[in-house]
Amino acid sequence: MTLNFLIILVIIALAAWLGNVLLSLEAIVGQSRTRVKAARESVAKLEASMKRFQRDEESANKETDDLLNEMIALRKKQAEVQQKLAEEQAKRKPRLLILSDRRNPSDKEWLVIVANTQIGEVDASHPLAQEWARGREYLVWAETDRDAAERAVRRFSARPGYTVRSVQPVKEDLYPSGRPAAALKP
Structure with missing residues (x-):
C-alpha cells in the first residue's frame, strides 16, 4: 500500500x-499568437502605406510628366515668339544717329556703339532702356578708330554708365560730299 500510495503520489x-x-506552454503560445497577430497587423499597415506611397508616386510622376510636357510646349512657343521677334527686328531699319556734323576732309566714317546698362537698372520702364542696354549706333567722323572712340567718350563722359562697346569702319560712304545730307539745303 505504501508503494501504491507512493506511485499515486508520484x-x-x-x-x-x-x-x-x-x-x-499555453501562456507562451498565447503570447506568440498575440505577437503574430500584432505582426500581421503591422504588415497590413505597412502594405497599405506602401500602396498609398505607390499611388502618390504614380500621381507625382504623372504630374511631373504633365508639367514637363507643358514646359516643352511653352519653350516651343517661346522659341517661336523669339524667332518672330528676331524677324521683326531684322525688318526694322536700324537707326543711325550722328554724333556731330563736324567733319574734316581727311575724316573717315566710323560706326561707334555706345551702351549704358545703368538706365535699365535705375528705371526699367524707361522707353530707351533696352535700346541703351543693347547699344545705340552713332556715326562719327574721325581720322582713326581711336579718335572716333575718344569723340564718343567726350560726348558721353559727363554722365555715368556710358561705355563705348565697339568702333567699326562704315563699309560704304554714307555722306560722300563731306557733309550730312540734312546740312545740304539749297
Whole structure:
C-alpha cells in the first residue's frame, strides 16, 4: 500500500507538474499568437502605406510628366515668339544717329556703339532702356578708330554708365560730299 500510495503520489505530482508545464506552454503560445497577430497587423499597415506611397508616386510622376510636357510646349512657343521677334527686328531699319556734323576732309566714317546698362537698372520702364542696354549706333567722323572712340567718350563722359562697346569702319560712304545730307539745303 505504501508503494501504491507512493506511485499515486508520484503520478499526482507528475500530473501537477505536467499541468504547470501545459499552462506555461499555453501562456507562451498565447503570447506568440498575440505577437503574430500584432505582426500581421503591422504588415497590413505597412502594405497599405506602401500602396498609398505607390499611388502618390504614380500621381507625382504623372504630374511631373504633365508639367514637363507643358514646359516643352511653352519653350516651343517661346522659341517661336523669339524667332518672330528676331524677324521683326531684322525688318526694322536700324537707326543711325550722328554724333556731330563736324567733319574734316581727311575724316573717315566710323560706326561707334555706345551702351549704358545703368538706365535699365535705375528705371526699367524707361522707353530707351533696352535700346541703351543693347547699344545705340552713332556715326562719327574721325581720322582713326581711336579718335572716333575718344569723340564718343567726350560726348558721353559727363554722365555715368556710358561705355563705348565697339568702333567699326562704315563699309560704304554714307555722306560722300563731306557733309550730312540734312546740312545740304539749297
